[in-house]
Amino acid sequence: MKRKTAPGLTWVGGEREWYDLDETSCKNLAASSSGTSIFDPVLCELAYTWFCPPGGRVLDPFAGGSVRGIVAARLGREYTGIDLSERQVEANRVQAADIFGAKDSSILADPETLTPIEKHGAYFVKRDDLFSIGGVRGGKVRTCLSLAYGASGLTTAGSRWSPQVNIVAHIAKFLGIPCRVHTPTGELSPEVNQAKAIGAEVIQHKAGYNNVIIKRARDDATSLGWVNIPFGMECHEAVEQTRKQVVNIPPDTKRIVITVGSAMSLAGILWGMLDNDLTCPVLGVRVGADPAKRLDKYAPSNWRKMVDLVDSGLDYHESAVGTKVGDIALDSIYEGKCIHFLEENDLLWVVGIRKTEAPRKLPCWIVGDSRNLSELVNSQFDFIFSCPPYYDLEVYSDNEHDLSTLGTYEEFIVDYRAIIAQSVQRLTDDRFACFAVGDIRDKKGIYRNFVSDTIAAFQDAGAMLYNEAILVTALGSLPIRAGRQFSAGRKLGKTHQNVLVFVKGDWRKATEACGPVKVMEFGEVTTRNQQ
Numbered sequence: 001m002k003r004k005t006a007p008g009l010t011w012v013g014g015e016r017e018w019y020d021l022d023e024t025s026c027k028n029l030a031a032s033s034s035g036t037s038i039f040d041p042v043l044c045e046l047a048y049t050w051f052c053p054p055g056g057r058v059l060d061p062f063a064g065g066s067v068r069g070i071v072a073a074r075l076g077r078e079y080t081g082i083d084l085s086e087r088q089v090e091a092n093r094v095q096a097a098d099i100f101g102a103k104d105s106s107i108l109a110d111p112e113t114l115t116p117i118e119k120h121g122a123y124f125v126k127r128d129d130l131f132s133i134g135g136v137r138g139g140k141v142r143t144c145l146s147l148a149y150g151a152s153g154l155t156t157a158g159s160r161w162s163p164q165v166n167i168v169a170h171i172a173k174f175l176g177i178p179c180r181v182h183t184p185t186g187e188l189s190p191e192v193n194q195a196k197a198i199g200a201e202v203i204q205h206k207a208g209y210n211n212v213i214i215k216r217a218r219d220d221a222t223s224l225g226w227v228n229i230p231f232g233m234e235c236h237e238a239v240e241q242t243r244k245q246v247v248n249i250p251p252d253t254k255r256i257v258i259t260v261g262s263a264m265s266l267a268g269i270l271w272g273m274l275d276n277d278l279t280c281p282v283l284g285v286r287v288g289a290d291p292a293k294r295l296d297k298y299a300p301s302n303w304r305k306m307v308d309l310v311d312s313g314l315d316y317h318e319s320a321v322g323t324k325v326g327d328i329a330l331d332s333i334y335e336g337k338c339i340h341f342l343e344e345n346d347l348l349w350v351v352g353i354r355k356t357e358a359p360r361k362l363p364c365w366i367v368g369d370s371r372n373l374s375e376l377v378n379s380q381f382d383f384i385f386s387c388p389p390y391y392d393l394e395v396y397s398d399n400e401h402d403l404s405t406l407g408t409y410e411e412f413i414v415d416y417r418a419i420i421a422q423s424v425q426r427l428t429d430d431r432f433a434c435f436a437v438g439d440i441r442d443k444k445g446i447y448r449n450f451v452s453d454t455i456a457a458f459q460d461a462g463a464m465l466y467n468e469a470i471l472v473t474a475l476g477s478l479p480i481r482a483g484r485q486f487s488a489g490r491k492l493g494k495t496h497q498n499v500l501v502f503v504k505g506d507w508r509k510a511t512e513a514c515g516p517v518k519v520m521e522f523g524e525v526t527t528r529n530q531q
Helices: 023-031 041-051 067-074 086-100 139-148 164-175 190-197 210-224 236-248 264-275 292-298 335-341 370-376 409-425 450-461 478-489 507-514 522-530
Strands: 002-006 009-012 057-060 078-083 117-120 123-127 136-138 154-157 179-184 201-205 227-229 256-260 282-286 307-311 347-350 364-367 381-386 427-437 464-472 496-504
Touching (some): 041 496, 078 086, 139 236, 139 264, 154 164, 154 210, 201 210, 256 264, 256 335, 264 282, 335 347, 370 409, 427 450, 427 507, 496 507
Parallel strands (some): 123 347, 154 227, 179 201, 282 307, 381 427
Antiparallel strands (some): 002 009, 427 496
16 A cells, blocks of 8 residues: 655555555645655654564653654654754644644542542543553553552453453552462464563463453462452442542532443442442443452442443444544443433543553653763663664754764764763563664765764663664655766666664564564465555
8 A cells, every 4th residue: 555645645555454544644744845855754663663572661862853752642652752943842742732632631530539520421431541551541551550559560361352451450550469360272362462561471271261360360470479450340348439439420410421341440439439429320341250249349339229230232342333432532332332321411431441541641852962862861771763864965953962963983883882882771671672774975075974874872771783674765856866976987876775773682482472464475465455
């Protein structure tokens, strides 16, 4: 597939998913270039999907443009770029906000804080999804955090499509402790793949009854001396955490509508209603197995008089069609299935949203000198991806710290090597790095061997060259210049960059962390093209 999206920007590729840059996004990218070159968004997509773990953190020490950050965010990666130019960084931020639409709602990190009630059109919405710790969101995160404090490690069990294993994995990473998650055999969902990518050990068991993996996760925790986070957060702590959140429900609420999976959130709401003398009806939209036994155990004894349970009409694994209330994105497996049940002045209780469906975190750009990179960022990253300045081929500013203004190439390389060394220090072990570079000529017309200098800098920093590809760039004015420069000095026109991929540590582990990729055989490609 090849489609022209805007002058100077061609988006080329095969199948596209939800994260595809739309026409408006591509036009905005092109319009903001102000005549300078745009980094290839297709290369960004390939680099992130091939060499960066799902949900991974990306470091870009030469973040002069917005494309690498915007595509990273579209693909669910957390991007941090550093650039000297305050003007450029501000332009990047404005463009990202424009492409991604409205800015994110305020995220709450205090588990004792009441999450807000918002009015969206005809409905109230309880935003429990705005509680966030460790990169995961929702009421179940609050419960997991409470259970995990003081643990030396965490185990849990979940289906292959469960958001719980990803929640537990992220909380374990946040607390700096190990994690083992138990799931049935079969292809892992994006949620479980993300949990694996951030360090959780995924243990798969022969598919069968849930109580088998639940027991094995519990036994695993006992043998290791760790804490087991119960399947479906089925515990009194989950009830108590939700119970405290009922206090700010508006008195003119017609009904409370909530998705019912394990029913722990519903049980907490019913107890909270008794605490606060609320008498409005409750509609529970069931998306899983019959929750009656769990409600008998955890909910008030008269729960059947307080709530009407209805079936969502969809299989648990089937996504809802249309998953927004106003501008709020809802989880397609859970709250999205409530939408067609809502009536005017109902309150939709949003328990949370799985990480792979949550609104993408906007790219982060930092104004600073990457020679001081270790002072500007203090966390570890899962992927380094950048396109460095080509010494004096293009002078970006008159800032005395700008690498493009340094006096000699030798001085440039010293600082360039230092930036690469600090970047590799911030790269997690068993991860990839990627630089797009091209060679440059000195004033006598001789190539400086910049590509080899880049390779040497990475290898001296502890990252070995693992892959090399050629990116064919736009011809631009080269056909006009080629004849003249070849006749004058036998100089060939250059229409490519070198895409260098490095690995720090074990390439096998780095590959495993990045998850599976789709590979089509030649015959399959030919058939699809004929169609």
